Structure formats: C-alpha cells, structure tokens
Amino acid sequence: MPHVTHLCIIPFGVRRGLSLESETPFMFTLARTVNGKPAFARGADQDVSHLGPGLTATGLFETDGELYVYGAISGRVDAARLIIAPGGVVDGDVVAQDVRIAGRFSGRIFAPHVTIDETGNVKGRVFHTTVTVAHGARIDGRMPWRPQSYFETLKELPETYA
Amino acid sequence: MTIFNRLNPGNTANAAPNPQGRQTMPDNTANQATAPESKRPQAVAQPLYAAAGTGGPMTxxxxxxxxxxxxxxxxxxxxxxxxxxxxxxxxxxxxxxxxxxxxxxxxxxxxxxxxxxxxxxxxxxxxxxxxxxxxxxxxxxxxxxxxxxxxxxxxxxxxxxxxxxxxxxxxxxxxxxxxx
Structure with a gap:
C-alpha cells in the first residue's frame, strides 16, 4: 500500500500546545495527512464522519477526525477517534487514540484509550493504556496493557500474535 | 448464607435480620449502586449516539x-x-x-x-x-x-x-x- 509510511512532522512547540486538548500528542505521529492537510489544520465539523446503519463497507478507512460507525465495516481503520454505535459492527484492525464500543467489534484494537459500553461486544485483542469496561459488556479475548510510548512509537502493526 | 448474599443490596431477606448498625450499610450501597448506574448511560450514550435512534434513512x-x-x-x-x-x-x-x-x-x-x-x-x-x-x-x-x-x-x-x-x-x- 502506498500510504503506509509518511508521517506528519509537527514542531515540538505545536505538539505541546495541542497536547493540552488531546492529552496525548501521539496521534500526530501516527496520523496521516489527508487531502494534503496535516492533522492539526482541520475544521470542527468537517472531521466527523458517519457511516449509517444501512451502510456496508470494506477496506481502509483513514481519518484525522472522528468516525462513527452505525453500519457494518471491515478492514483497517485509522482514526483519531472511532465510535462504534449500538448496532454498528467493525471487523478488523483499528488504530486510534480513542475507541468507544457500544456495538460489535472483532479484531485488534491499538489505542491508548478504550471504552467499552454496556452494549459492547468485543472479540479479539485490545491493546490499551487505559480501558473502561461497563457492566454488561461482553468481551471474548485479551486486553494487553501497553505503555503510552508503545502507541507513540507504533509505526507498523505486528503481523500476528500468539 | 454465602459470601455473595452479604454483598447483594437487594437481598432484603438477608438485610432484615441484621442488627441495626448494619442495616444502614445495604441502603448506602444500594444508593451508590443505583444512582450512578442510572445516570451514566444517559450522560454518555445519549449525545454520543443520538443520530442512531432516529428512524428512517440516515445519511x-x-x-x-x-x-x-x-x-x-x-x-x-x-x-x-x-x-x-x-x-x-x-x-x-x-x-x-x-x-x-x-x-x-x-x-x-x-x-x-x-x-x-x-x-x-x-x-x-x-x-x-x-x-x-x-x-x-x-x-x-x-x-x-x-x-x-x-x-x-x-x-x-x-x-x-x-x-x-x-x-x-x-x-x-x-x-x-x-x-x-
């Protein structure tokens, strides 16, 4: 794939400034420039995507903003924030800063902050630094803890896990 | 009586015969258990998934x-x-x-x-x-x-x-x- 390697380089000062709102500036090392725009130069309303309940999609999803999934998608998701709404289904690898699951997920999640809601159903591996699991959530798999630095330096996803 | 009965705030059969000093405890735990429970889904899920509930075709x-x-x-x-x-x-x-x-x-x-x-x-x-x-x-x-x-x-x-x-x-x- 052609768009795997290029990273967004941000001066240290800018990162510091942004880290106030996002708490963790790591996403800018992972996030790609989309439409030629770096991650920090984005509008408030144009970076939220909704994939409706009637939508089925397969492939690679890259965004520097939020992605709400009400429908069913499979493949690879690379977002600042992924929200799987109740009824939403995601299958595949997810790299994000923040993941919230109220629907179904199967695959691998690489995210420092993960929240699984009451209606959430997770199968697979959740690599996290902090995780919240609501009472009633269903989890079948492992939730390996990783330090923040693991996500900051994560460039390529590991092929397999034993 | 198992250890779990003691922790269950809804178990009145168990709470009733307790001495008065202990009777306040199940009440407290009941409040703590129900109050945030009912608040949390509203505070979190409501604005987050608002668009999902609306019927009909969604763009x-x-x-x-x-x-x-x-x-x-x-x-x-x-x-x-x-x-x-x-x-x-x-x-x-x-x-x-x-x-x-x-x-x-x-x-x-x-x-x-x-x-x-x-x-x-x-x-x-x-x-x-x-x-x-x-x-x-x-x-x-x-x-x-x-x-x-x-x-x-x-x-x-x-x-x-x-x-x-x-x-x-x-x-x-x-x-x-x-x-x-």
Whole structure:
C-alpha cells in the first residue's frame, strides 16, 4: 500500500500546545495527512464522519477526525477517534487514540484509550493504556496493557500474535 | 448464607435480620449502586449516539478528513466530502465540492459537485458547476450545469439491461479483484 509510511512532522512547540486538548500528542505521529492537510489544520465539523446503519463497507478507512460507525465495516481503520454505535459492527484492525464500543467489534484494537459500553461486544485483542469496561459488556479475548510510548512509537502493526 | 448474599443490596431477606448498625450499610450501597448506574448511560450514550435512534434513512457522511480505500454499499443516502478509492453504491449519492471518488458511483440519484474519476451509473444524474467528471455517465435523466467538466460519454442506457444495468456489488467486487 502506498500510504503506509509518511508521517506528519509537527514542531515540538505545536505538539505541546495541542497536547493540552488531546492529552496525548501521539496521534500526530501516527496520523496521516489527508487531502494534503496535516492533522492539526482541520475544521470542527468537517472531521466527523458517519457511516449509517444501512451502510456496508470494506477496506481502509483513514481519518484525522472522528468516525462513527452505525453500519457494518471491515478492514483497517485509522482514526483519531472511532465510535462504534449500538448496532454498528467493525471487523478488523483499528488504530486510534480513542475507541468507544457500544456495538460489535472483532479484531485488534491499538489505542491508548478504550471504552467499552454496556452494549459492547468485543472479540479479539485490545491493546490499551487505559480501558473502561461497563457492566454488561461482553468481551471474548485479551486486553494487553501497553505503555503510552508503545502507541507513540507504533509505526507498523505486528503481523500476528500468539 | 454465602459470601455473595452479604454483598447483594437487594437481598432484603438477608438485610432484615441484621442488627441495626448494619442495616444502614445495604441502603448506602444500594444508593451508590443505583444512582450512578442510572445516570451514566444517559450522560454518555445519549449525545454520543443520538443520530442512531432516529428512524428512517440516515445519511452516511464521509467527511473531508476521511479517506476510504475499498467498497461502500448503502441502502441509504451517502454524502461524500472526502476521498474514496473504490466503488460507491447508495440510494442517493452526493459527491460534494472538493470530494473525490476514484471508481464507479451507483445510485438512484447522483449529484456531483466534486471529482469522479471512473463512472457514474444512476437513474438521475446532476452535474453541478464545480463537477469534474472523468469517465462515462450512464443515466436516464441528466442535468448538467454551466461550468461542469466532463471527459467521457453520456449514455442514456440506465436500466436498459446488459452491462449498463446495475450489477450487484459482488459482481463488481469480482471484477475488481480479478483485474488487480
């Protein structure tokens, strides 16, 4: 794939400034420039995507903003924030800063902050630094803890896990 | 009595025979257990998934910041403002100004204000002034506004059988994979 390697380089000062709102500036090392725009130069309303309940999609999803999934998608998701709404289904690898699951997920999640809601159903591996699991959530798999630095330096996803 | 009975605040049979000093404890735990429980889903889930509850067709929005490489199929409307490399199928597909689709766009209605590099197959096609169409348009009804750019053929063949009629997504996916 052609768009795997290029990273967004941000001066240290800018990162510091942004880290106030996002708490963790790591996403800018992972996030790609989309439409030629770096991650920090984005509008408030144009970076939220909704994939409706009637939508089925397969492939690679890259965004520097939020992605709400009400429908069913499979493949690879690379977002600042992924929200799987109740009824939403995601299958595949997810790299994000923040993941919230109220629907179904199967695959691998690489995210420092993960929240699984009451209606959430997770199968697979959740690599996290902090995780919240609501009472009633269903989890079948492992939730390996990783330090923040693991996500900051994560460039390529590991092929397999034993 | 098991250890779990003691922890269950709803177990009144167990709480009643307790001495008075202990009776306050189940009340406290009951309050603590129910109060945040009822608050939490409202505070968190309500604004977060507000759009999901609304019945009827919901428009999927591919924002400017989103790039999708792959297939999209929806029984509802799709608004594309970002980039899609692959085929898009929806009820009504709007490709906004600045958006880009590299592939075929299928739909009942397709409105193009951005760029399509591929093909449009739709009953009703609208090319606005900012549209840039690189490829063929297969339609039944077409409107082209001044300023639109088309490099391709416009054929009123939509729904006339053969290859022009909407092939299923599987057939399209099969073509793609065999070509790649």
């Amino acid at each position: 999927s929005v591919i924002s400017k910041a989103l790039k999708i490489t792959g297939q999209l199929e929806s029984t509802e409307n799709i608004q594309v403002d970002g980039q899609i490399e692959g085929d898009v199928r929806g009820l009504s597909v709007k490709v906004g100004n600045g958006a880009r689709v590299k592939g075929t766009v299928y739909g009942d209605e397709v409105e193009l204000a951005g760029t399509v590099d591929g093909k449009i197959e739709a009953k009703k096609v609208v090319l606005t002034g900012t549209a840039r169409m690189q490829g063929d348009v297969i339609h039944q009804d077409i409107r082209i506004e001044s300023g639109a750019y088309i490099d391709g053929h416009c054929k009123p063949d939509f729904g006339k059988g053969g290859k022009a009629s909407q092939p299923s997504l599987k057939a399209v996916a099969g073509e793609k994979t065999s070509a790649a």
